[in-house]
Amino acid sequence: MAKITIDGKVCECDEGEYILQVARRCGVFIPALCYLSGGTPTLACRLCMVEADGKRVYSCNAKAKDGMVVYSRSPEIDAEREAITQVYCINHPMACGVCDQSGECELQNLAHLMRTN
Ligand code: FES
Structure with missing residues (x-):
């Protein structure tokens, strides 16, 4: 151990x-x-x-x-994660309100997390 x-x-x-x-x-x-x-x-x-x-x-x-x-x-890791998340969001439709996965979507959760940190 x-x-x-x-x-x-x-x-x-x-x-x-x-x-x-x-x-x-x-x-x-x-x-x-x-x-x-x-x-x-x-x-x-x-x-x-x-x-x-x-x-x-x-x-x-x-x-x-x-x-x-x-x-x-760390500030550097957070900034890098945020930049990566932004790229994913740019390349992903953000019509979460009409998406069947809304509320159970890891990308959606991540985008919210990045906005709140
Ligand atoms: S690169 Fe480690 S979880 Fe995606």
Whole structure:
């Protein structure tokens, strides 16, 4: 059993487990659109970026190491996530009021989150 710290929260994990999986189990929210639990990371959305031991990594593809210190947010990470989200929104119809997925849409949730942070 290993321990990593995510945003100040100590989380137990298996060495080699993906940081995103650990965060989800520990109740730490990291935005992620393309990672499916149990699947192979595709690194398509790039929203799950975090800083781990001082390096920028994608949490869906970066493995936890005992003693690792992870920050899911910083002004730079927030700005980059916001820019990525804006690109997704530009390329996506935003007629949420008439969309069947409204209220259950990860992109919609993300866009709201970016506006409120
Ligand atoms: S969840 Fe999409 S790149 Fe990590």
